[in-house]
Amino acid sequence: MNIDSLEKLLIHEMKDLxxxxxxxxxxxPEMIEAATSPELKTAFSDHLKETHxxxxxxxxxxxxxxxxxxxxxxxxCEGLLKEGADIIQSIxxxxxxxxxxxxxxxxxxxYEMAGYGGIIAFARKLGKNGIAExxxxxxxxxxxxxxxxxxxxxxxxxxxxxxxx
Amino acid sequence: MNIDSLEKLLIHEMKDLxxxxxxxxxxxPEMIEAATSPELKTAFSDHLKETHxxxxxxxxxxxxxxxxxxxxxxxxCEGLLKEGADIIQSIxxxxxxxxxxxxxxxxxxxYEMAGYGGIIAFARKLGKNGIAExxxxxxxxxxxxxxxxxxxxxxxxxxxxxxxx
Numbered sequence: 001m002n003i004d005s006l007e008k009l010l011i012h013e014m015k016d017l018x019x020x021x022x023x024x025x026x027x028x029p030e031m032i033e034a035a036t037s038p039e040l041k042t043a044f045s046d047h048l049k050e051t052h053x054x055x056x057x058x059x060x061x062x063x064x065x066x067x068x069x070x071x072x073x074x075x076x077c078e079g080l081l082k083e084g085a086d087i088i089q090s091i092x093x094x095x096x097x098x099x100x101x102x103x104x105x106x107x108x109x110x111y112e113m114a115g116y117g118g119i120i121a122f123a124r125k126l127g128k129n130g131i132a133e134x135x136x137x138x139x140x141x142x143x144x145x146x147x148x149x150x151x152x153x154x155x156x157x158x159x160x161x162x163x164x165x
Numbered sequence: 166m167n168i169d170s171l172e173k174l175l176i177h178e179m180k181d182l183x184x185x186x187x188x189x190x191x192x193x194p195e196m197i198e199a200a201t202s203p204e205l206k207t208a209f210s211d212h213l214k215e216t217h218x219x220x221x222x223x224x225x226x227x228x229x230x231x232x233x234x235x236x237x238x239x240x241x242c243e244g245l246l247k248e249g250a251d252i253i254q255s256i257x258x259x260x261x262x263x264x265x266x267x268x269x270x271x272x273x274x275x276y277e278m279a280g281y282g283g284i285i286a287f288a289r290k291l292g293k294n295g296i297a298e299x300x301x302x303x304x305x306x307x308x309x310x311x312x313x314x315x316x317x318x319x320x321x322x323x324x325x326x327x328x329x330x
Contacts, residue, residue: 003256009265012255016248075251076272079244083181086240090177091168100174103283107241110275114311118268121318146279153286 010122010131011065014058015072017115021055023074024108027081031105034088037098039152044105047145054138061131080108102153109146113139175287175296176230179223180237182280186220188239189273192246196270199253202263204317209270212310219303226296245273267318274311278304 003009028048035041062069084104091097116139123131168174193213200206227234249269256262281304288296 003252003261003265006261006264009256009261012265013268075244075247076241077244079240079242079247080276082240082244087168091174096168096171096174099171099287100168100177103178103279106283107276107279110279111245111272114268114272114275117315118271118318121315122264150282150286153283 006122006126007065010119010126010128011067012072013115013119013122014061014065014067015069016074016076017112017119018055018058018062018069019072019074020077020112020115021051021058023077023081024051025055027084030088031084031101034093035098035101036094037152040098040102043145043148043152050141050145054141057134057138061134064128064130076111077108080104080111083107099153102149106146106149109142109149112142113146116142171287171291172230175284175291175293176232177237178280178284178287179226179230179232180234181239181241182277182284183220183223183227183234184237184239185242185277185280186216186223188242188246189216190220192249195253196249196266199258200263200266201259202317205263205267208310208313208317215306215310219306222299222303226299229293229295241276242273245269245276248272264318267314271311271314274307274314277307278311281307 003012025048028044028051032041032044032048035044059069084101087097087100087104091100116135120132120135120139123129123135168177190213193209193216197206197209197213200209224234249266252262252265252269256265281300285297285300285304288294288300
């Protein structure tokens with residue numbers, strides 16, 4: 001029992017996402033390497049740059065609260081990234097693995113969308129509008145990344161992977 | 166290396182979601198018990214009934230493939246549900262814990278939305294339209310459950326939780 005105010009719950013959630021972004025930063029280079037389609041490699045590389053930005057935005061948001069980031073480990077994100085690693089282990093490099101990588105990455109994007117959505121709602125309730133606005137930019141970028149992955153899957157990857165069926 | 170066709174990737178993803186739905190079935194009674202707001206308790210109880218239906222739909226979908234459900238453990242969902250259990254441990258029963266439970270539950274909903282979205286895309290590519298249609302019903306219900314949780318959070322829980330801040 002250590003969360004006894006909405007502000008502490010907000011900080012708890014921000015620490016969770018900060019850990020998630022850090023884990024994603026470590027996982028993305030492996031996903032870029034594991035992907036085949038140039039479009040997917042570029043999407044993952046661009047998202048790696050964005051993830052650095054997302055972590056910096058969280059650091060800025062922490063400064064607005066007086067609390068420090070760190071000290072939490074996001075178990076949810078760990079499980080999701082493990083699924084991505086399993087996909088790499090289970091499927092040979094090629095368009096089929098790309099299709100699997102996309103579904104794994106979209107689970108991570110959705111995780112973050114749910115996480116940031118909650119944080120923004122809590123920040124607004126607490127009148128911390130600076131945090132809400134800053135992290136709304138991140139939420140929008142996570143949504144865009146998810147939609148881009150859907151478009152890549154729809155246009156190219158899944159269609160080519162079909163040849164393996 | 167054991168996934169070498171889009172059909173096997175589809176089955177892999179269906180087994181993953183089947184494991185997830187099973188884990189959620191076990192976790193929801195504890196979340197109902199842990200919640201305070203009657204509206205949230207009802208939403209979780211209704212979702213428990215839906216989750217039984219979602220598992221049955223996956224069993225029907227497996228019958229259309231000739232493969233059996235089971236034999237997989239969804240690491241992603243395990244991590245997400247662990248976060249919900251941590252919330253229960255960290256926050257005393259009341260409106261603040263309800264706010265935390267909602268954000269944990271929304272992460273799970275988003276996980277399932279991403280998972281079913283991928284499965285439906287793969288099933289369509291493989292011409293397995295029966296599976297795609299069946300699981301589109303589930304995808305829509307997961308989306309509705311997520312939106313209902315947002316409405317409960319917006320209207321009642323977060324607002325009351327603010328008093329703790």
